[in-house]
Amino acid sequence: MNLELEICDWQEIFESVHNGIIAINRNKEVIIFNRAASIILNIPKVQAVGAQIEAVISNTRLVQVMETGLEDHNQRMEINDRAIISSRSPIWRENTIIGAVAIFQDISEFEALSHQLDTFKVINYRLDAIIGPLDDGIVVADAKGIIILANDAYQQMTGITTKEFVGKHVRDLLKQGYMNKSVTEMVVERRSKAKYFYFKLLDYFGIKDEALEMCHIPYQLVYASDKVLDLLGCDVRAARLKPIKQGESYYAKKWEDEKSYFYRNDWGTVYRMPKLQGLYYDLAGCALGDAEDEEDDKKFVWPTPDKFDMAGRKELEDYREAGFATTISEQFGNGFLQTGPLIWGFENWLTMLLAEPERCIPFIEKHLEKKMEFYDNIFGVYGGLIDVTSEADDFGTQRGTFVSPKLIREMILPYHKKLNDYIKSKGDVKITLHSCGSVTAALPDIIEAGFDILNPVQIAAADMEPELLKSRFGKDIVFWGGGINTQSTLPNGTPEQVREETKRNMDIFAKDGGFVFSAVHNIQDDVPIENFIAMWETFQANCNY
Structure with a gap:
């Protein structure tokens, strides 16, 4: 059996490890180039496998290791502006070298952090040397408002030692009466109000006092105004749906504590955003995180799909008349794969898909029913005016599919196909699948399920x-x-x-x-x-x- 055939049995393991792996055969051809290697080196796998190693990486030492039989451990090198640490070994069969393998990892971020730490130490030392001898009391805070330094004069004037306030936020010191409102506090407040890229865009175009309309709370997304979209030359417009709630939500709630804002949506998913320099809400809880069986699952209270105000139809009519393509980007919940983690938690849901599918299928089937009701309501208002709709279901991660392509094909996509067929029965509509990450392995099945567009x-x-x-x-x-x-x-x-x-x-x-x-x-x-x-x-x- 040759080396290429033997590695086939190990391919899934190679693809799963975090470190990059590259192997060559006796002819200096690349026979292993795993996903981590592709990501670290920014070299497509299809470009590397089968090619001569020196055509892929000019400064590799794999050939020398193979020819000399000498191992080469923990060597630093730079490839495509990335610093990596690599170990290389010959591949032996009995007494014959049949190839060589390199295992490596990216250390660029570690080196950058080390450099930043050294730089910070130098700056801190110089700053201390400058302000230390001054007679004026001086306090220094970082960009987040955390006190990092105070000179001797300030401590003598206030009677407060550095241990009492270094490392604390200026807001805490204000509450404790150690200082009056400072320039630092005002800067921090200013920064917290101007933390989203959209503000940069408004400043660039000289647009002032634009009223912002939030379209997604956890991601803190706003609708771009028609004025901005016109300036950018965008030829697509999305409807700003005007929902009519069908009763009071069982779960929805907003609250806050001293450090964070909290938001629970209609599905019982809890999100948290830090008050200090927070940009987005992070997942913080779910409705059925403690559920153990089907009886516990029945405690979930389904939200009712919104209906929509007919007044919103004119918006799409105007867009159509102006020559824009039109889209509806909202969905009812997430997709058939990714809604479950927001209700049971990721670990629970992914385990259930494999070990207890009988708990997942009823939920997915009910979700399909609710999604169809949602699209009935959408097309009841916007029918005949929609070019593109969208469903979101993240099948991918950075390195591959979220679950196996087989599970996606057999357990998830059949429900997407039923939904897509239902949507297309409403009119001439194209359907987008929003799926982040690496989805190449699932793309043939995604296409077969009736999706027209990938995003x-x-x-x-x-x-x-x-x-x-x-x-x-x-x-x-x-x-x-x-x-x-x-x-x-x-x-x-x-x-x-x-x-x-x-x-x-x-x-x-x-x-x-x-x-x-x-x-x-x-x-x-x-x-x-x-x-x-x-x-x-x-x-x-x-x-x-």
């Missing part, structure tokens, strides 16, 4: 390279997204890097049609406005078919 096309995830997606699936599904990597390039790259990647992705995805440009996901607070404008200008310059 957000997370190109930084494993096996989600634009070339691979377009070549394998471009004739069968539309890609809505994938315009720019929002995990690294958009927040951390230079404007020129943003321009280059945007143009490259557009050239790949737009060929022969089937592409709607957008960034991979929500544009967050850490994105420089210069990078957004670089993306936008590149799109405007290349958006004509």
